[in-house]
Amino acid sequence: MDELFELNRSIAEHWLGKLDREQEDYLSLKPVCVGELPHSAPELAQMLAASKKAHAQALQVLALNRRYLSFARLAGKDAAAGKLEMLIKLGISLEQAQLLGNLTNDEVALLALAWQGPIVQFAMRPFVEGAAMPLSVAKHHAAASIATPAE
16 A cells, blocks of 8 residues: 555545545545645744744643653552552642542543643742752751642
């Protein structure tokens, strides 16, 4: 099977679902692409330029989301086994832990990809304030964070 046929199959199946025998046979007779590119070269160039700007950030966010969700999934599995320490460290509820603990690798990836932006928030003010403290004080500030919710 040639590349044009495979491309045409992908395009047709995107809109029609699994092709039946007659559709497959017809597709094998098509000497041209069944798809049409309706965008002009300037439109494509503009989208490419915008994508380049957003791409690096999107990959970083995806990696962050996957890392967090994978870690939270382990915390959920720990919680299911009666080990609740990670729930406290992550600041998640038992209900969140139960859902996260049951995610598959594919579901973690899907959720990380589908989320618009970072799935976690960062308590920047207390972090910056704590980091600016002398180390002897900062260690107490950091330890106290277990008793205070993130902002």
